[in-house]
Amino acid sequence: MDTSDLIRSLATNAPAVKRLRPPLVRALGWLLLAAVIMGLMTISHGVRPQFAERMQDAVFAINMISSLLTGILATIATFFVSLPDRSRGWLLLPAPPLIVWLSTIGYQCFAGWVPVPPGAITVEAASGCLATLVLTSLPLSLLMLAMLRYAAALRPTSVILMGSLAVSAITATALSMFHPLDATAMVLGWNLGTAVLFLGGAAIFSRKMSQAGGVRDDGAPR
Amino acid sequence: MEHDRRRRLTLVATEGEATGEDAKSASRSPEAAASRDLDWSILMARAQDGDNVAYLRLLQEIAPYLRSLVRRWHKDPWDIEDTVQDILLTLHTIRHTYDPARPFGPWLVGIANRRAIDRLRRRGRQVLREAPLTVEHEATIVASDSRDDALDKDGLTEALGGLPPIQRTAIDLLKLREMSLKEASEATGLSIASLKMATHRALRNLRSLLSDRRDW
Structure with missing residues (x-):
């Protein structure tokens, strides 16, 4: 098709569109919904035992605040970086709290600090944990997917990874409020692991598709 | 970063290569x-x-302007034109993401660079798995194809001649002139059902006639 024909056909099929709100407003909207989901889950589960005592503990408090900050900043970064005219530098926005958050997880693992209630780590508890995690993160992921679907044509990989980080961090914060076990590793594994799985699958699949696509490009099978 | 992009926009435009009359005069x-x-x-x-x-x-x-921008990434005129069309289609799809309070240039250049790099990657993959077609390839393919085509054509014309008149008409209208069943029915006065039946029989006859001939 000739470019001038394409231009004419695009111009004749261009109904009015609703402009996107500024990225900061959209990020705040998403965070508000995340807060609502977190609140509902906390109400339905009840705040974890000894929550106030745990908050006295510096490492627990730092862990929670840094994961919340990571979530908020990663959300803002996701909405900014999804637009074509914004710098990729936004991807670095959640880096400082992320480093603090990951280092507190590392510290907890290293020091074996978490006082696990006796008999808490069972298959039932872990699967219940996973169910809560899916229930919390799935609506957030789906909403983000719907809000950022246009980014598929631009920077899908960085947007998906940053969005997954945002969902992970928010979910981890929520879970540490009402879940008796510290499930941060599972949360990160679930959200970022799923994102990496999808990206890996897409990379392999797209290569296969492009090889098969060669047939279509040439117009004749080889 | 945004400042850089705006500068790039200006720089590319001031080169003035095929940027059109408006762009040429406006970008001085x-x-x-x-x-x-x-x-x-x-x-x-x-x-x-x-x-x-x-x-x-x-x-x-x-x-x-997009053409001049893409020329920095691609040399082949077809690639340039395809990339420009890709950019226009992307722009059209995500036109709601543009914020009129911000400059248009960086938004456009962001999309353009993305599409140009995508095509560059695709070309890279194609180069890895495809070999250029040489004159020798073309010569052998064309020669064998044209001879086979000629034989097939003669055989088909002969086989069509051997069909009963209704079947020949059905094939002629529906398959060779690519009329719809309704049009063919109006043209011949035959019902759609009988046209379908005639075509079915004609194809069966042709198949047996042609396979007989191939056996010779």
Whole structure:
């Protein structure tokens, strides 16, 4: 098709569109919904035992605040970086709290600090944990997917990874409020692991598709 | 970063290669480039509100500019034109993401670079798995194809001649002239059901006639 024909056909099929709100407003909207989901889950589960005592503990408090900050900043970064005219530098926005958050997880693992209630780590508890995690993160992921679907044509990989980080961090914060076990590793594994799985699958699949696509490009099978 | 992009926009435009009359005259100074960017912002804002004339003007004005931008990534004229079309299609799909309060240039360049790099990657993969077609390949393929085609054509014409008149008409109208069943029915006065039946029988006869001939 000739470019001038394409231009004419695009111009004749261009109904009015609703402009996107500024990225900061959209990020705040998403965070508000995340807060609502977190609140509902906390109400339905009840705040974890000894929550106030745990908050006295510096490492627990730092862990929670840094994961919340990571979530908020990663959300803002996701909405900014999804637009074509914004710098990729936004991807670095959640880096400082992320480093603090990951280092507190590392510290907890290293020091074996978490006082696990006796008999808490069972298959039932872990699967219940996973169910809560899916229930919390799935609506957030789906909403983000719907809000950022246009980014598929631009920077899908960085947007998906940053969005997954945002969902992970928010979910981890929520879970540490009402879940008796510290499930941060599972949360990160679930959200970022799923994102990496999808990206890996897409990379392999797209290569296969492009090889098969060669047939279509040439117009004749080889 | 945004400042850099705007500068790049100006620099590329001032090279003035095939950027069209408007772009050429408008891009002589940074002020002129900035005013052109403002024009494009206004046109895009109107296009978002459903003004098709403004959208048509905008796309016609940016097309030469995009071509000059893509030329930095691609050398092949077909690649350049395909990339420009890719950019226009992406722009059309995500036109709601443009914020009229911000300059149009960086938004456009962001999309353009993305599409140009995508095509560059695709070309890279193609080069890895495809070998260029040489004259020798073409010569052998064309020779064998044309001889086979000629034989097939003669055989088919003969086989068609051997069919009963109704079947021949059905094949002629439905398969060779590609008429719809309704049109063929109106043209011949035959019912759709009998046309279908005639075509079915004709194809069966042709198949047996042609396979017989191939056995000789």
